Amino acid sequence: xxxxxxxxxxxxxxxxxxxxxxxxxxxxxxxxxxxxxxxxxxxxxxxxxxxxxxxxxxxxxxxxxxxxxxxxxxxxxxxxxxxxxxxxxxxxxxxxxxxxxxxxxxxxxxxxxxxxxxxxxxxxxxxxxxxxxxxxxxxxxxxxxxxxxxxxxxxxxxxxxxxx
Amino acid sequence: xxxxxxxxxxxxxxxxxxxxxxxxxxxxxxxxxxxxxxxxxxxxxxxxxxxxxxxxxxxxxxxxxxxxxxxxxxxxxxxxxxxxxxxxxxxxxxxxxxxxxxxxxxxxxxxxxxxxxxxxxxxxxxxxxxxxxxxxxxxxxxxxxxxxxxxxxxxxxxxxxxxx
DNA sequence: AAGGAATATTTCACTGGTGAAATATTACGG
DNA sequence: CCGTAATATTTCACCAGTGAAATATTCCTT
Numbered sequence: 514x515x516x517x518x519x520x521x522x523x524x525x526x527x528x529x530x531x532x533x534x535x536x537x538x539x540x541x542x543x544x545x546x547x548x549x550x551x552x553x554x555x556x557x558x559x560x561x562x563x564x565x566x567x568x569x570x571x572x573x574x575x576x577x578x579x580x581x582x583x584x585x586x587x588x589x590x591x592x593x594x595x596x597x598x599x600x601x602x603x604x605x606x607x608x609x610x611x612x613x614x615x616x617x618x619x620x621x622x623x624x625x626x627x628x629x630x631x632x633x634x635x636x637x638x639x640x641x642x643x644x645x646x647x648x649x650x651x652x653x654x655x656x657x658x659x660x661x662x663x664x665x666x667x668x669x670x671x672x673x674x675x676x677x
Numbered sequence: 678x679x680x681x682x683x684x685x686x687x688x689x690x691x692x693x694x695x696x697x698x699x700x701x702x703x704x705x706x707x708x709x710x711x712x713x714x715x716x717x718x719x720x721x722x723x724x725x726x727x728x729x730x731x732x733x734x735x736x737x738x739x740x741x742x743x744x745x746x747x748x749x750x751x752x753x754x755x756x757x758x759x760x761x762x763x764x765x766x767x768x769x770x771x772x773x774x775x776x777x778x779x780x781x782x783x784x785x786x787x788x789x790x791x792x793x794x795x796x797x798x799x800x801x802x803x804x805x806x807x808x809x810x811x812x813x814x815x816x817x818x819x820x821x822x823x824x825x826x827x828x829x830x831x832x833x834x835x836x837x838x839x840x841x
Numbered sequence: 842a843a844g845g846a847a848t849a850t851t852t853c854a855c856t857g858g859t860g861a862a863a864t865a866t867t868a869c870g871g
Numbered sequence: 872c873c874g875t876a877a878t879a880t881t882t883c884a885c886c887a888g889t890g891a892a893a894t895a896t897t898c899c900t901t
Contacts, residue, residue, distance in 0.1 A: 516751070520736040525798060531817055532805045538824040539830060543707010544751075545831050546700060560857085572684040579879065585681070587708075591860060594880055616867045616878045634689060641696045643834045647826050653695055656827075659820045660702040662811050666708050668788045718850045724887085743849065755890060758850055780897045 539663075549640065551560045557633055558603060562586045566596050567622065570606055576621035580609070605629060689758065694707070695820070697798050703827075719796055722767060726750045734770055735794045736810060740785035 514537060522530045547561065554564050555666060569585040579593045586596065597620055600606035605626035611617035622630075643654055678701060686694045711725065733741060733749040739749050742756045750760065761784055764770035769790035775781035786794075807818055 514749075517733060517736040521732065521798075525734070525795065527799060527801055527802060529806050529882090532809050535809060535817065535821055535824065536805055537788060538821065538828060539703070539707050540710055540714070542824060542828050542831065543703050543711065544899090545828075545835075546704055547707065549831075549835075550704070562858095568685065571688070585678075589860065589877070592858080595858095597879095614868070614878085618879065625767040631689065634685075635691060638691060638693055640834060641700055642693050644827055644830050645696050645699060646830055649824060652823055652826075653699065655819060656823045657695065657702065658697055659812060659816055659823075660699065660706060662816075663808055663820075664702060664706050664709075666808050666810055667706065667713075669752065671709075671806060672712075719856095726888095744847095753890065755851090759888095776846085780890080781850065795877070814854070 527573055546644070550590055550637075553637065554633070557629065562588055562592065563596055566593075567600060567605060567626060567630060570622040571627060573622075576609075576619040577618055578617045582620065600626070604648075708802065709810070714801075717801065718797070726752055726756065727760055730757075731764060731769060731790060731794060734764075734784055734786040737786075740773075740783040742781045742783055746784065760808055764790070773789060 515534065517527075518530055518533055518537070522528045522533075529641050550564075551561055554560060559567070565586045568645065569582055576615050579590065579597060583590060583593050583631070586593065597606065597608065597618075601608055605623060606620050607625075609619050609621065611619050645656075648656065667672075679698065682692075682694055682697055682701070686697075705811045714728075718724060723731070728747050729750045733746055743754065743761060744759075746752075746801065747754060747757050752760065761770065761782075762774065764784070765772055766840055769787060770784050771787050773783050773785065775783050809820075812820065
């Protein structure tokens, strides 16, 4: 991969090689992680969005409305309805109407949903730890700091440049 | 997101919070980047795999065989045939038989393929640079170093743990 | 020249994710 | 109360990607 980027860099000298390498690395790592996560969740009948939603509910004792959850799962309203359907159908979450505003639906995690989270989360911990096994404590802090910056930069790129 | 992870961490104390945050960040950044790239390529009739293959050919004056390309594009042989079909159909690459071993097919980028690369690559550079705009030169080197380590760690996880 | 391995392709069948716009219900402001 | 806005859901239509196994061709060894 590095060789390829270097050769392209020779042919196209304006190419910002280091940044291109960084981007490839991020794509590679992100893609691999996503694949792992989805493969692990699949046997439980969940995909990544379902899982993120379930985790949001797990950490929300008060429950949450679909629109709130859209942010967490990075999904549109239509899909959030679908995710809600799936979770409810699987008995992992329950719907109820908000008392104050009856337009709102509140999703709450069920005991069964909590059980599932507590069952599927721990086996992931060794893998998660393994991904950073060779990094020192300082390395991890640095990595987190830099990744947050990149995340912010990307975000402002998207807002300021609708052409993408 | 951080708040959610912290709350989950309270409920499940064994959770390695920092590593979980790192993983989420990587998933987030990777997913966003992939989305950007694919959105940019779509109007040109390419998806990410097609593009990676095309770039591999661009940087291979000698051409490359499908099996070699499978590695670059992280695809199986079946899909590489499909990608080859697509690139050839679009006039971006050409197939020929290897002289030494007639079982092998060699794919070469065409002049039209080179033109496309030189046309679609440069507009990406500002965006790529923007993603790391707030990082110092040292930060970028550090980030690259750390990402490479993570990539390696993940790789060995996969090989050593077929359960995933 | 025969059998076994490598390469590419084809066949076949399968899967999942997405989103825009119309609809229904409720809230809110005047 | 009436109109406008907010929330959720439904409807409809759409699209992309994947992979295992059978096949075809060629190579290599004996």
